[in-house]
Amino acid sequence: MSDFAYSKGLKRRILIVEDEEINREILGNMLQDDYAVSYAENGAQALEMLHEKKVRYSLILLDLLMPVMSGEELLGKIKADEMLSGIPVIVMTSEKPAEVSSIKHGADDFITKPYDSPEVIKARCERIIQLYEDKSIIRSAEKDELTGLFTREFFHEYVRQADDYDEISSDDAIVLNVEHFHMINEMFGRDMGDEILKKIANALMQIFGSGMYIGCRPDADYFYLYVDHRDSYDGLFTGLSDELEKYSHIPKIRIRAGVYQNVDKQISIDERFDHAKLACDRIRGDYTREVNFYSREMNDADLFHERLIHDIDDAIANRNLTVFYQPKYGIQSEKPELRSAEALIRWKHPELGMISPGEFIPLFESNGLIQKLDHYVWREAASQIRKWRDKFGVTVPVSVNVSRVDIYDPELENGLIEIIEESGINVSDLMLEITESAYADDAKGLTDVADKLRARGFKIEMDDFGTGYSSLNMITTIPIDVLKIDMSFIRNMNRDEKNRKLVELVMEIADFLKVPAVAEGVEDESQLEALKKMGCQLIQGYYFSKPVPPEDFEKFIKQEA
């Protein structure tokens, strides 16, 4: 267990609590070759030192008769303290009855006064320390059977020891992940997956050297490493990917690493690896970077996200989340006509101000909270449609977003119907936008859901078309009512021939499917004219209006009258 510590020339620390200076010196002199030794003159001082988080003690040698706070009182406090009770205590006394009573009170052994020979005392200290260290990890296996790396418990224990024995060294925490590992398992079999993990473990041992690194595999395809600090990680893992590819013949196995350099030893081991993992997960899918370094800003962003997650319920209850509407105009008539609107969410946080949807929507999509947001928007939009109908006698259909997580909710259909019925609008008034990439992910599942919704009378719009890599075959078979071309193509269509061609192509696809095409992000007259010529029916964008609050939207309805 102590191999690592010894390999680094590190020593366990013993706290000697004894009021007589000469006795402290005698003991210290006996132990100093094998241990780092700290001294306290009384129980109160010892307790203060024990609570100092930076230092961890492997053993306490405790005199029983002391002023200020007696040894017996201190022993009671140590054993009642969850943080300290794991430190073994050997009491030192010349009183026979005290030996028995202190053992009863939780002491692990005793040393008599006058002291035995140094050999005896050292042997007792060593035995007790060994006993405690074994006890703390005896329940688990030391090595991961597959990779030969340390298991989580042992890894933690070793990092903790590295901390104790060497407070001043600079260390880096690293988290490595095999991207899309489950795909490798599924496509090439578990045995191949296992072989790849083994190869990685071996390569890591070679990269970091057996004495200087500690690694563990906490779950499936994550590797944790705690290593001596290094300034550069340039190209360190490049060879690894190549080697894996050569070995397995699986192209592009990507290993990404998050590194938290010069860890702050005041924070817990878990936190250190949380930081490294945050950096690691930040470059998921980013094939341009193999290593990402943790930074304070990254953590701030993470804290900001946590805040948003925490505040979402309040935001809904206090109506800090509001729905804005952007008009969609039909352009094939002489004069553009208001046809419908898209509902877009806005968050005005009471303390943080306006929060960009680009910030919170991807976040809530990633953790499922988007469902809450979607339901809120559906309800708001439905009630708004009803309000406008009552006030102006016209119906403005509104498109709302339906996220991936909604699609797989078995209650989706009933939930929507309930909202429709509550607000007293028609099913076709609430149009449902589903992003193209959701179709690409699971065409079959999505088609089933879309079929059901359409059977109930809902109109389905495919959003962000052109960005989701749908196959042409799929497009011809999926049930949709509207095709929305992604705004990035519209923005560049008059500057870039390829984008223009793509827009034309989408118009043709829409024509083939016999559904209207909507162009998003239209900003100027030239785009409008070009789209009109191509046969695009509907236009949305700043050319007509930015998304506005419902009261401001009313002027568009009035203009139509």
Place this chain on the structure above:
Amino acid sequence: MITVEGLKEYGANVEEGLARCMNNEAFYLKLVDKVLKDKGFEELRAAVEANDPDAAFEEAHKLKGVLANLALTPLCEPVNEMVELLRNRSEADYTQYLEKIEEKKRLLENML
């Protein structure tokens, strides 16, 4: 200057004391030197004179521990006797013990 030879002559169990000090003579002698300056002796006398057996026991007990560790046998003997009497809070002429302790201590101090 106190020497190992001198201590042997004095009657200390030098072998035992040295072993406790990892056979480091200089270290052992330094500690012997130190114990002679220990305020505990004065405090023990003060406690006896103040007729405070609790304090006297505490001081005597402390001295006993240190002196035993250094194996200064001739000094240990009267201190140990005193500790046992004080433990039971026995009525005794403690000044007699104090004098014996101080006498044995002086013998050591004369070697300085």
